Amino acid sequence: MDxxxxxxxxxxxxxxxxxxWPVIAAEPATVKGLYTGYVMILAAIPAVFGFIKGSLIGHGMFGVTVTTSIAAGIVGMVMGYVLGLVMLYVVALVINALAPTFDGxxxxxQAVKAAGYAWTAAWVAGIAVIVPWLGWLVALAGGVYxxxxxxIGxxxxxxxxxxKAAGYTALSVVIAVVLSWILALVVGGVTAMGVLGGAAAGSSARTHVTFDEDSRLGRIAALGERMQAAAEAGEAKAKAGVGADAGGGPADAKSQAEAMGAMMGAMLGGSKDGKPVESLAPDQIKAFLPDTLGGLERQSISSKRQASMGVQISEASATYADPDGKVRVNVELTDMAAMSGMMAMAGVFGSESESETAHGYEKTYLRNGQRIQEKWDGRTNRGKYAVMIGDRFQIEAEGQVERFEQLKGIVGDMDLRGxxxxxx
Structure with a gap:
């Protein structure tokens, strides 16, 4: 190994x-050689760093750090590593099977090359899992890249x-997401390969498969439709001559980039044409934090809107307290309009959990389509209540209160319908 x-x-x-990519495509190779010389090495990065984070560093919150046992961490690392290798080969099978559909x-x-080398960014970004708070953003960026x-490949x-690369990519990614979900169910002891078989057969025969809109597969299908529509819009623009060369040849790099950008915009949370949805302006999001909430007076308020690489995120924060200062709560409202597609996917693959200690509890659950998180420490009377609205707005109420229900009341007093x- 060099x-x-x-x-x-x-x-x-x-x-x-x-x-x-042209160099990679022209290289002589075998599936075994690609795995032993590249894939198996790079795929170990997220598995190893995930183990370091979970079992050696731990996850911290409220001054408490939770770590997974070394034994459990090793089992999870090995299982994740092996499934990652299997998953990549299955995705390569899908890419190969779809080639004729897109005139490939x-x-x-070559399909293993396409999947393996494209996956490089996601593997390398797996290092960031050990970075507190911001690690998931780096991992997300790696997946997008x-x-x-x-x-391109x-x-x-x-x-x-x-x-036709945009449409090819869109369909491959959507099927890969479905496969990831099914493999996760298999790990959890749920057999769902029948769903995979039906979905794959439906794709190759170009038949129409319908899922319940509120189901996990339904939400994945909706995301796929948005990405496919954006890709087709880009292809239509190219066929109409936008970006084509003078001889009527294929669209140039600029048109291809526009088609890919539209597809990615649809994936992240834009409309079917790929145009991103703007987050609320600072004065608009600030309006959702009124003078009083839950019987507490607002002490301070701030808001801002940031943009990076075309992705906008707006935030508003306010502190509420009673006259004697015994109850003090910070309320944060975040508008992730440009990331709503990814937030929806997080909801699709998210899990529910609950744990208790002698002094408090922590739980995450779904209710009426909303993901809710509760944390409470009875020793300090400090807690947190967070809820996601419409896969776009995250509300967090955290602070010192007499009882946990006060945090729920504060969030309930906000204009949730708005x-x-x-x-x-």
């Missing part, structure tokens, strides 16, 4: 993918027309 060569390949695929050429080795790498590895309307 470590220097492996590191150079990682740098090249991440920093200059457009020039590296079937080649299993992996989708972009797949989009498919025309070289699977020989599909560049103008937030629900904004989320639609």
């Amino acid at each position: 470590i220097a060569k492996l590191v150079e390949r990682v740098k090249s695929i991440l920093l200059s993918p457009r020039s590296e 050429q079937k080649d299993q080795v 992996s989708i972009y790498l797949l989009f 498919l025309p070289h590895t699977m020989k599909c027309p560049p103008e 937030l629900e309307k904004q989320a639609k």
